[in-house]
Amino acid sequence: MEHPPRPIARQNGEPMADPLVLLADRFAAAFHAVAGAPCDPVVRPSERADAQVNGALSLAKTLGMPPRDVATKALESLGDLSDMVESTEVAGPGFINVTFSASFLAKELVAAMQQTHLGVREASDPHTFVIDYSAPNVAKEMHVGHLRSTVIGDALVRALSYVGNHVVRENHIGDWGTPFGMLIEHLIDLGEENAAHELGVGDLDGFYKQARQKFEESDSFKDRARQRVVMLQGGDADTMRLWKTLVLESTRYFNKVYSQLGVLLTDDDLMGESAYNDLLTTVVDRLSQAGVLEISDGAEVVFADGFTNRDNEPLPLIIRKGDGGYNYATTDLACVIDRVERLGARSLLYVVGAPQAQHLQMVEAVARKAGWLPEGFIMNHVSFGSVLGADRKMLKSRSGETVKLAALLDEAVERADAAIAEKNPSMSAHDRESAARMIGIGAVKYSDLSTDRVKDYIFDWERMLSFDGNTAPYLQYAHARICSIFRRAGVHREDVRSVVPSLDDPREKALAMRLLRFDAAVWEMIDTLSPHKLCTYVFDLATDFTAFYEHCSVLKAETDELRLSRLALCDATARVVEQALNLLGIDAPEQM
RNA sequence: GCUCACGUAGCUCAGCGGAUAGAGCACUUGCCUCCGGAGCAAGGGGUCGCAGGUUCAAUUCCUGCCGUGAGCGCCA
Numbered sequence: 173m174e175h176p177p178r179p180i181a182r183q184n185g186e187p188m189a190d191p192l193v194l195l196a197d198r199f200a201a202a203f204h205a206v207a208g209a210p211c212d213p214v215v216r217p218s219e220r221a222d223a224q225v226n227g228a229l230s231l232a233k234t235l236g237m238p239p240r241d242v243a244t245k246a247l248e249s250l251g252d253l254s255d256m257v258e259s260t261e262v263a264g265p266g267f268i269n270v271t272f273s274a275s276f277l278a279k280e281l282v283a284a285m286q287q288t289h290l291g292v293r294e295a296s297d298p299h300t301f302v303i304d305y306s307a308p309n310v311a312k313e314m315h316v317g318h319l320r321s322t323v324i325g326d327a328l329v330r331a332l333s334y335v336g337n338h339v340v341r342e343n344h345i346g347d348w349g350t351p352f353g354m355l356i357e358h359l360i361d362l363g364e365e366n367a368a369h370e371l372g373v374g375d376l377d378g379f380y381k382q383a384r385q386k387f388e389e390s391d392s393f394k395d396r397a398r399q400r401v402v403m404l405q406g407g408d409a410d411t412m413r414l415w416k417t418l419v420l421e422s423t424r425y426f427n428k429v430y431s432q433l434g435v436l437l438t439d440d441d442l443m444g445e446s447a448y449n450d451l452l453t454t455v456v457d458r459l460s461q462a463g464v465l466e467i468s469d470g471a472e473v474v475f476a477d478g479f480t481n482r483d484n485e486p487l488p489l490i491i492r493k494g495d496g497g498y499n500y501a502t503t504d505l506a507c508v509i510d511r512v513e514r515l516g517a518r519s520l521l522y523v524v525g526a527p528q529a530q531h532l533q534m535v536e537a538v539a540r541k542a543g544w545l546p547e548g549f550i551m552n553h554v555s556f557g558s559v560l561g562a563d564r565k566m567l568k569s570r571s572g573e574t575v576k577l578a579a580l581l582d583e584a585v586e587r588a589d590a591a592i593a594e595k596n597p598s599m600s601a602h603d604r605e606s607a608a609r610m611i612g613i614g615a616v617k618y619s620d621l622s623t624d625r626v627k628d629y630i631f632d633w634e635r636m637l638s639f640d641g642n643t644a645p646y647l648q649y650a651h652a653r654i655c656s657i658f659r660r661a662g663v664h665r666e667d668v669r670s671v672v673p674s675l676d677d678p679r680e681k682a683l684a685m686r687l688l689r690f691d692a693a694v695w696e697m698i699d700t701l702s703p704h705k706l707c708t709y710v711f712d713l714a715t716d717f718t719a720f721y722e723h724c725s726v727l728k729a730e731t732d733e734l735r736l737s738r739l740a741l742c743d744a745t746a747r748v749v750e751q752a753l754n755l756l757g758i759d760a761p762e763q764m
Numbered sequence: 765g766c767u768c769a770c771g772u773a774g775c776u777c778a779g780c781g782g783a784u785a786g787a788g789c790a791c792u793u794g795c796c797u798c799c800g801g802a803g804c805a806a807g808g809g810g811u812c813g814c815a816g817g818u819u820c821a822a823u824u825c826c827u828g829c830c831g832u833g834a835g836c837g838c839c840a
Contacts, residue, residue: 469838481766
């Protein structure tokens, strides 16, 4: 795996909604004519016009012409642009500033909004993605450490599916290994009924800690635990039954958290470590057949190029330990085989924290060395940073313990509930409860998704629940306000969808431009596997809407025609905001 | 020690090799009998960690250094 992660294959084929893409097509042809060879016209959003075309500057050197002359010649060979463009001008050292015609944008907008995907292009080469994310451990509490993986993974699943890919969710839970000896023995000590209850109500940490403590303090318990591991690995029926109890009660608890969090994961997505047990000997056999397996210090290992330990010696990936046992590298390689050969994946995404970067790189290197990853196959580490507290250290509870995810989500909903009660006292308690859930959970998810995932971010209740700034509540509010406009107008949203809006006011035009860039925003998120790109877009959209709303009366518009036109812009905005939030896994209430 | 990531306004963060580096919060000053003021407009605030290099053009790409965090053979 490379760093930074290579973008997944660019899939966005034919242009559709984004006016910048349409413009780039025209200019590509023009520059081709001027340069005599294909070249990128470098079309970008502009602060000085609707778009700027920068291709002339890079071309000037190779053509030996002043850049402004190149720009002028490109404009000359462009032909008639009047169907989409109002004006062009050569500016500065050789930029071409382009202003779109309002009628073109209005026509494009109506066309985009009549599509089910609001103008977002389908993948031109849809295929199977396997996304590995969330991955809590059985008999251990889900904590903030699982938040990012779960939330980012969920957003990527939604976006990749939206454009037409087949996406397989894989929740690689930690349900196997030596700790299960002690956990099962502790289960027996407690009595199955009691233990199941304790796990079922979510006191997983207590259970795990008690087992751990006994393991460390009692030699006889330690012996029992070790024997139990052997029985587990041997498939002893009674042991397996006890193990299944642990897994079942834990996953039942995970599902409660997932439901609270509003992510797509279900029991069908569970693919724990234990699921690959039968493949582990296959991994060893196939590595051996491929001639890459070596013995080192009594362990069976593979040396991949470019990895060294702290003494600058080659660093192996250990496939089989000296005692004959397997470890997580073996399981991860089994996953690769399973996902490529059984699931037919062409892209593997691992939504896993940054500290695992080297491990995943080694797994990929070994899989490639063994020939398990076909040409063009993409294995990508969707790395992310840590959640920090106000002290810039890993987020901890007041008592210094890891923060339980369930408790954190409860607090989010409580805080949102209080905020709504204060700001909208007329709302019924029942309505408020539903809105508080959407807002509280949305705030937590959005604060996680809205900054570059590779960086650490600081968890701050005040900021994420603020109704100002780049937050979920601000976006949700923009959506709710539009819903309110339609309630007051007494107009059905669907009834304005064939209205071609007039875009005479600059805010109307800016809003329409932004709406048409939804396509580009979704694809930027997919191409870079970065949900924050879409967050930035929705925030910009909400900002543009607010400016429009402030300066362009909707319900009090001068004419009925203008009123309908602006209602159409409102409807389009609400749909794009709602859809964008949905791709991020965030609900948009109609009232709040 | 080696490797990787990060370092942009007081704070939290955007920034796709392109023009005078942006936003939110906070701060200052205005506006408004306002469709949900959870507003709008304007202003102050930056040697983009430091130093080189590539380029017509570098916050963006490359190298080195400094700072912070993480990882570095039988845990997962």
